Amino acid sequence: MLEVRNLTKRFGGLVAVSDASLDVPEGAIVGLLGPNGAGKTTCFTIIAGFTRADSGSVRLNGQDITGMAPHRICGLGMVRTFQIVQPFAGLTVQENIAVGAYLRHDNRRDAMAEARAIGKRLGMGAMLDRPASSLTIAGRKRLEIARALATGAKLLLLDEVMAGLIPTEVTEIVGIIRQIRDEGHTFLMIEHVMQAVMSLAETAYVLNYGKMIAQGTPRQLVRDPAVVEAYLGHGAAARLQEAEHA
Numbered sequence: 177m178l179e180v181r182n183l184t185k186r187f188g189g190l191v192a193v194s195d196a197s198l199d200v201p202e203g204a205i206v207g208l209l210g211p212n213g214a215g216k217t218t219c220f221t222i223i224a225g226f227t228r229a230d231s232g233s234v235r236l237n238g239q240d241i242t243g244m245a246p247h248r249i250c251g252l253g254m255v256r257t258f259q260i261v262q263p264f265a266g267l268t269v270q271e272n273i274a275v276g277a278y279l280r281h282d283n284r285r286d287a288m289a290e291a292r293a294i295g296k297r298l299g300m301g302a303m304l305d306r307p308a309s310s311l312t313i314a315g316r317k318r319l320e321i322a323r324a325l326a327t328g329a330k331l332l333l334l335d336e337v338m339a340g341l342i343p344t345e346v347t348e349i350v351g352i353i354r355q356i357r358d359e360g361h362t363f364l365m366i367e368h369v370m371q372a373v374m375s376l377a378e379t380a381y382v383l384n385y386g387k388m389i390a391q392g393t394p395r396q397l398v399r400d401p402a403v404v405e406a407y408l409g410h411g412a413a414a415r416l417q418e419a420e421h422a
């Protein structure tokens with residue numbers, strides 16, 4: 177469904193993303209992992225059309241969307257969420273979700289009806305008429321997913337939707353993502369919460385200093401010495417093995 181090939185993005189002298197490629201098959205949940213500053217969010221901003229890459233290409237359902245504007249990409253069925261969730265504080269939760277729905281509905285009544293249905297599906301029924309400013313972090317993360325879903329996009333790029341949540345809230349969002357996938361959606365997700373990655377992603381990619389250093393099942397990746405060293409530093413894999421055998 178999504179084919180990303182050889183993306184490179186420089187900020188001055190810093191190569192934030194370097195020749196990175198990945199694939200997301202339809203119906204999959206794919207993880208994008210890596211330590212802080214590895215280039216994950218920059219990859220998302222390029223894929224979703226918010227930044228232009230210096231080189232490389234992005235194809236969605238076979239169509240070349242490289243350099244296309246975010247709203248056009250969204251219209252073709254792919255949308256991203258943001259790590260720092262910023263709802264329209266003066267609008268209700270339902271009105272915030274409706275902002276996404278206006279992409280495919282040109283009148284308020286239909287957009288609001290769609291927003292209500294999606295909010296209920298995501299367990300937000302009791303919050304719909306409250307101002308978005310009253311939501312907890314967990315509520316805001318749900319709202320972010322709801323707003324993305326309301327656009328009608330089938331491929332969702334989730335940027336750290338579990339960050340800042342307590343374990344029971346993580347479990348709830350994991351359940352919601354699984355439910356949305358079963359209803360016919362596909363996910364590429366940046367995630368640091370390993371409990372969520374382990375239980376959701378069938379496959380994941382690991383970025384380090386902008387380069388894709390590994391791909392595999394989450395279980396394979398946590399045992400991959402290159403991945404362990406990317407997170408814990410040079411020599412960490414050997415030290416961990418020694419400690420295990422001591």
Ligand SMILES: Nc1ncnc2c1ncn2[C@@H]1O[C@H](COP(=O)(O)OP(=O)(O)OP(=O)(O)O)[C@@H](O)[C@H]1O
Pocket residue numbers: 187190192210211212213214215216217218219
């Ligand atoms: N607009 C920008 N201008 C200059 N440097 C940038 C810009 N955006 C990102 N960077 C740099 O590019 C590198 C990759 O950043 P990015 O936010 O993509 O990493 P990340 O893997 O998403 O990190 P995190 O897990 O901390 O969110 C970092 O060194 C960052 O400081």
